[in-house]
Amino acid sequence: MRNLIRKRPILNMIISLIIGGVLTLGLIFLLFWQSIKSNQESNENIQQISSVYQQIESGYYKKVDGNKLKKGAINGMLSELNDPFSDYLTNSDATQLNDTVSGSFGGVGIQVSSENGKITVMSAIDGTPAKRAGLRAGDIIISIDGKNVKDKNISDVTDLMRGKIKTKVVVGIDRDGHKFEKTLVRAKIPVKTVNYRVIKNSKIGYISISTVSQNTASELKTALKSLNHEGVNSYILDVRNNPGGLMDQALKMSSMFLKNGKTIMQVEDRSGNKEVYKASSKLDNGYKVTKPAVVLINGESASAAEIFAAALNQSAGIKLIGSQSYGKGTVQTVSNLTDNSELKLTIARWLTPDGTWINKKGLTPTIKSDYPKMAYLPPFSKNNDLKEGEKSTEIKNLSIALKGLGDYSGDITDQFSSKLQQGVIKFQKDNSIEADGIVNNKTKQKIENKIIDKLSGTDPVLTKAEETLK
Known part of the structure; x- marks a missing residue:
């Protein structure tokens, strides 16, 4: 996380992750007025900004959104800092940061998984609203506040269930074909770190x-x-x-x-x-x-x-x-500006x-010590086959993958050479795939599966640590 200091009674100096953002112009005036009024140059700068804002708002040939103007002004000021860690967050972004900082969030206490497009309860955490309401493993969540969540990803469903503490959320449940709803009152849910x-x-x-x-x-x-x-x-x-x-x-x-x-x-x-x-x-x-x-x-x-x-x-x-x-x-400093907005500024x-x-x-x-290079490869594109004579970043990834799997002994290269093709053929033969040397979707999927199999259950860094201590 990016480093910051939060100006709140319950939190001392902190260090946290910052991602760019915006700040309302009027609040900047409030935050920095005492220092600005003693600095003539700064005061003149602020007056110029205010003058431009007022002229646009009152004289532009089309009606403008004042909030967008304010945010645009702050975006410009923050971008001039060239600092990704000075930021302004509002609404859900501010809430997410606070959840991370506090090590807890307002929610109902359900751990979920996605199975065949269905959001299924894995467990209801002890002492939480979900547990008290009798929700249990195997329950399928079908709606949140009346919104159908079928085929939605876990992140979206989790966001819908989270919210301010003491607010209500209605969760629709399918339990073995029996559909019902539970109204839960969000509470502080601790996160174990x-x-x-x-x-x-x-x-x-x-x-x-x-x-x-x-x-x-x-x-x-x-x-x-x-x-x-x-x-x-x-x-x-x-x-x-x-x-x-x-x-x-x-x-x-x-x-x-x-x-x-x-x-x-x-x-x-x-x-x-x-x-x-x-x-x-x-x-x-x-x-x-x-x-x-x-x-x-x-x-x-x-x-x-x-x-x-x-x-x-x-x-x-x-x-x-x-x-x-x-x-x-x-x-960074972190300051509350309104109930749902915060400024983070590198100091x-x-x-x-x-x-x-x-x-x-x-x-x-x-x-x-680290995992082999193939552990960090992105998935192969499924839009095209890879063939001898071609050159691309994906071919470089192919050479890394096959070298890591032991089917290719040459140099890492973005050129589909004859030697790399022999590595492909070897891999195809070893895995009962048509050995034509062309990397189609079937071969790509098999390579990805083999990488997962080889890396599964291994942690070279942890192993090195054990050896060091022993």
Whole structure:
């Protein structure tokens, strides 16, 4: 997640994912008026913007939408910053960010899956409106507030069920052919961000941290204590694909692994002033981890996840295993503007304990390890066959796939060479497909299935971590 500081009584400094946005002009005036009026140049700029707005609204030859004008003005201002992390969110976008930040959302407590175009209840979470209403696994959701949800994707159905806490939603259910409706009152649904287990045939505790939300530090401490009770002698901390979250939680998490006084991170404002955050009993309540550990990272590990990984690596000597992290090194403020809108503005950059700014660079793992290249290939296009003599990006992907599957030993290439064709023929023969050397849809689908089969149940990064700790 992109780094930010939320200006709310219940939330302290946080780090979170930011995606571009807009802000109403009138609210900018309110937010910054005190500083603007003491700055003549800024005041003149604002007056010019206001003058243009008023002239367009009152004099343009067609009637215009004032809200669109305001948003357009702010889009222009924010785009001039050339900063993807300064943003304005409204309505569902603001709600989604708050859900992520708080580690909870307003909903009914149903976990669903999509089967043959039907949205089926997998489980109703204990203590939630859905559970209290008697919904259970196997129930098919047929409507939300009277809207038919057949053939809708899970994301759309989930969005319909989510909403403000204490608001009502009517869920239509088909249970073994019996159709009925349940009116549920949305409630706060907690999202678990930490999962853990003991790795089979070892004394290594594995802890996966998916995001960094309000309860993550507490969940991490619970996981560590539970695994310790089970007799583990080391830990694997997995923050791969973790987009970040709350800064105060990242500080508490990091402090558990660092000696008091060790630097966790630094925050530097535009004047070059630095605030240094250090491990302390105030952050971790005296709970310290002394057993060996490693941290797993990849290109989707960002923001608060990177703060955590960098702190453990540079201030506690804990190894990072995996691939280069995302590289998110700026801090934003988050301010409520109205009930359904928020402004996020970059106001500082954060540095690792040794003073490195990792923005757009990321953290370099101590031990590099990753899935094979074929794990990251996009699906093949089903619109055309691939033949000898052709040249394209998809042919390059074909060579990566066949090389990973062991059917082609040549160089990665975007040219469909005779050697690559021999690799195709070998693959076709091994998989009982007509061996004509032409990659049609049948061959493409088989290649994709074989990649899935080969990668299924394997995790080379986790394996490397186990080997390192053993």
